[in-house]
Amino acid sequence: MGFSRLAAAITVLFASAAACASGDRTFERQVPAEARGAVDISNVSGTVVVTGWDRPQVSVRAELGEGVERxxxxxxxxxxxxxxxxxxxSGHGGDADLHVQVPKDSELTVSAVSADVRTTGVTGVQRxxxxxxxxxxxxxxSDLELKTVSGDVKLKGHGQPARLHVSSVSGDVHLEHGAGDLExxxxxxxxxxxxDSVRSVRVRTTSGDVHFEGKLASGxxxxxxxVSGDLNVRASAEAGYAYEVSTFSGDISNCFDATPSGHGHMPGHTLQGTRGDGAGHIRxxxxxxxxxxxxxx
Known part of the structure; x- marks a missing residue:
């Protein structure tokens, strides 16, 4: 065997040994799926990337770290x-990076622990x-139901109306170009x-600030x-809206020169009135x- 061949063989041998030592390996599989079926994905540690496509099948590609069985x-x-x-x-989990392609109209459910989740091109319901x-x-x-603990959320829509339910503990939430109903x-x-267009919004926050910008539909x-966060709302509406604003120990300001009223010797301020025809309602x-x-x- 020549020196160059021997060197190449040694290089391959050491590369294989390093791969085995790290425990990393690749998994690939495709299965048939209904165009509007349900897809459930779960992962502990790593990433989950889901992409919608036009094929009636689910394709899974994964990079598995040491500690993942299968x-x-x-x-x-x-x-x-x-x-x-x-x-x-297992005393400790291994990382798994999942790349999953699903029929775009699938009803998608993803559950992840210590793993980031990203979805694109899925037009069905997402949980x-x-x-x-x-x-x-x-x-x-389509409708979205999202829950996260100790993680940030970034959502981007295309102005299509849907029902959006978002719950977050210890994480920021950014929603861009949504429409419809938000809770x-x-x-x-x-x-x-x-x-882009709002039918209803219901927001509850404990110690986080809220920044809202949007257009309210009629009614x-x-x-x-x-509780302890600021509310900054910029809401336009062709049919106008009635508004009720109150704070116990904070300040109230607006861009239409309305004057808040106090509660005498009691703390707190309120602001009430109507903009335009008053068809909508803001509290x-x-x-x-x-x-x-x-x-x-």
């Missing part, structure tokens, strides 16, 4: 399941759950929302409450935060 993929009765499996009684991981999702015009609850994160209802309330309201975006 990936189970099954498809029956209209439901496809992708699950990362760790060894029984996304993460603990100690960020979620980035593209809104496809959001945060504990200690900032909520930044931009909605829309907007309700936001905060804003804080305990120790400030409130800003403007009828122009």
């Amino acid at each position: 990936v189970d993929v099954s498809s029956e009765h209209g439901r496809t399941t992708v699950k990362v499996v760790l060894p029984h009684h 996304l759950n993460a603990v100690s991981g960020d979620i980035t999702a593209e809104l496809g015009g 959001a609850a945060t504990v200690s994160g900032t909520l930044v929302v931009s909605l 829309a209802d907007f309700d936001a409450t905060s 804003l309330k804080t305990m120790s935060g400030d409130v800003q309201l403007c009828d122009r975006k």
Whole structure:
């Protein structure tokens, strides 16, 4: 054997040994799936990337780190399941990076722990759950239910109306170009929302600030409450809206020169009135935060 061949053989040998030592390996599988079926994905530690496509099948590609036993993929009765499996009684989990392509109209459910989640091109209903991981999702015009603990959320839509339910504990939420109905609850994160068209908004936050910008449909209802966070709402509406604003120990300001009223010797301020025809309704309330309201975006 020549020197060059021997050197090449040694290089391959050492590369193989390094791969085995690291425990990294690749998994790939495709299974048939219904165009509007359900897809459930779960992962502990790593990433989950889901992309919608036009094929009636689910394609799974994964990079598995040391400590991951296998990936189970099954498809029956209209439901496809992708699950990362760790060894029984494992003292520590391994990382798994999942790349999953699903029929775009699938009903998607993702559960992740210590893993980031990203979805694009999925036009069916999405239910996304993460603990100690960020979620980035593209809104496809169908309903979204999202829950996260210790992770940030970034959502981007295309102005298509949908019902959006977002719950976050210790993480910021950014929503851009959404539309329809929004219900959001945060504990200690900032909520930044931009909605192209609003039917209803219900926001509850404990210690996080809320920044909202959007256009209210005729008869829309907007309700936001905060304990110690600020509320900054810039909402336009062709048919106008009635507004009720109150704060216990914060300040109230607006862009249309309305004057808040006090409660005599009691703490707190309120602001009530009507903009335009008053077809919609806005209620804003804080305990120790400030409130800003403007009828122009």
